[in-house]
Amino acid sequence: MASVKLFGAPTSTEVARVLACLFEKEIDFQLIRIDTFKGIQRQPDFLKLQPTGQALTFEHGDKTLVDSREIIRYVAKKFPNKKNLAGRGMLEMASIEQWLQTDERSFDPPSSFLVFHLAFAPALGLMPAEEKEISKKEEDLKRVLDIYEQQLRETDYLAGDEFSLADLSHLPNAHYLMGTRCASLFNSRKKVKKWWDKISGRDAWKKVLAMQQDPSTAANLPPAAATAAGGD
Amino acid sequence: MASVKLFGAPTSTEVARVLACLFEKEIDFQLIRIDTFKGIQRQPDFLKLQPTGQALTFEHGDKTLVDSREIIRYVAKKFPNKKNLAGRGMLEMASIEQWLQTDERSFDPPSSFLVFHLAFAPALGLMPAEEKEISKKEEDLKRVLDIYEQQLRETDYLAGDEFSLADLSHLPNAHYLMGTRCASLFNSRKKVKKWWDKISGRDAWKKVLAMQQDPSTAANLPPAAATAAGGD
Incomplete structure (x- = not known):
């Protein structure tokens, strides 16, 4: 089975949606987090989002997805033997x-x-x-x-x-x-x-909440919120 | 200025040593963490150490170092304009x-x-x-x-x-x-x-302590301790 990799910050609502799904289905995965420290200040997550818009990346084998709802649909379909989250009939x-x-x-x-x-x-x-x-x-x-x-x-x-x-x-x-x-x-x-x-x-x-409450990330913004603000 | 990248878990004593030095000197850097979740259990950090022995990697431009004391000596020398930690005469x-x-x-x-x-x-x-x-x-x-x-x-x-x-x-x-x-x-x-x-x-x-106390990593072992145990 190809390995599942998730890139992103757990405080992001998009990343949290995928984490909740992976934990529900008890799927093995790696979470890769990149935190940028400027001097001694940590850079808020929402600033990371702006240059590329890539707050979230999901990889499974050679499949790469960046939309959280697309990812949870994919996970539910690809791992049918684990807890069913996508319905039966x-x-x-x-x-x-x-x-x-x-x-x-x-x-x-x-x-x-x-x-x-x-x-x-x-x-x-x-x-x-x-x-x-x-x-x-x-x-x-x-x-x-x-x-x-x-x-x-x-x-x-x-x-x-x-x-x-x-x-x-x-x-x-x-x-x-x-x-x-x-x-x-x-x-x-x-x-x-x-x-x-x-x-x-x-x-x-x-x-997921325990991961969000990491005191070192507590000051971070959820990237999704920044997107919403920018897009409105 | 080439960017500083640190790969590793803050609960590792080796990684914590380097983090303390980077924060003291107020140097901009990126911390890249990889956490492996097996089913819903997080894999303790010390297990990650064993396959490769690479719990810690430091990159600055094309320089790569893996020994924590070597890294802090390097940082103290390469960033002399920031707070002095390596002595004057x-x-x-x-x-x-x-x-x-x-x-x-x-x-x-x-x-x-x-x-x-x-x-x-x-x-x-x-x-x-x-x-x-x-x-x-x-x-x-x-x-x-x-x-x-x-x-x-x-x-x-x-x-x-x-x-x-x-x-x-x-x-x-x-x-x-x-x-x-x-x-x-x-x-x-x-x-x-x-x-x-x-x-x-x-x-x-x-x-550094705030980063170690992330509740999602609280159960993790410091890799240095595992090394000590294995090597004795």
Whole structure:
């Protein structure tokens, strides 16, 4: 079996999404981290991202991928003998894919923006966006969470009664959001809160958090947040 | 200026020695870490060491070095404009070199052995060496510390009244020893204790400790200790 290599910083939401998947599936891999120290200051991760846009690289044999959701789909398909995260029948697989796309298109854009402006901009002494703009993104997020609340009245997880890639994919952004005033948007929705408690308490995700909490990287920004800020 | 690259795990005493030197001199560098995860277990650092013996690699332009003391000598010489750690006149330089060699030949061998058998073997469920053998190494260490105590009555640091490479080189092993019963060997020697408090309280060293305390690497062995165990 060709070896799996992951290049990137665990504080990045993109990298964290892939790490959560690799830990869930108990796949052997190597994590290669490059930290740049300028004088005695560590350079924040988001600065690394800007020159090349390559915060994340995944290699498996001669396959190279750089998009986190593409990587987790690939991992789920290539390692079918490990814990199933991508569904069994056609219908289940289609449902997981649909919720993965909901994350990417509807949950991720307001989330990444809010993580950057509410959590990281103040910590870095950067000017956050105007309150009006922040509120607008919160409204976007509320609309998505209302849809989730409705779905989670029917099923334990987004795409059915089993944890899947669809749930996993939300972990990195939701985790950072829970450290901001947006936590109330999750906590005030009963089923969403229950779902969050369940998915964030998984062993694989706790391993990712331990890696993010390395005190030497604690001051780093998640690159995804910087992308969101730059792209908006 | 060619860039400085360091490959290795901060929990390694060899890597920690070089990190302390780079932070003291406030040199720009990149740290490249490779962590191997087997299933969901991280592979202890000492296992990585065994296949190749290459726990540490230092690159500066086309210069490549793998011995930690050779690297810190090189860094001190190549970056003379930054904080001086290698002495000014011939006499001072010779004295620093002498104490660096005392570390390497007399302090390091019993220290590495004791770190492995008192700190890491029990934590890993490995059989430590017999008490007789441990006591013998403690006697070796006491003899060195008696010489240090005598020297430190004359000067604030080993090679004079300024902190130098000679002091810095002791940090990684002494730090792990302070977590074992050998702490008393330091604490019972008044000048050695004062010296240890001073050198271990330096900002550069605190940065190294923060990197070692990454919770995801906390279970790892320092590779130097494994070398000591294997070589004895």
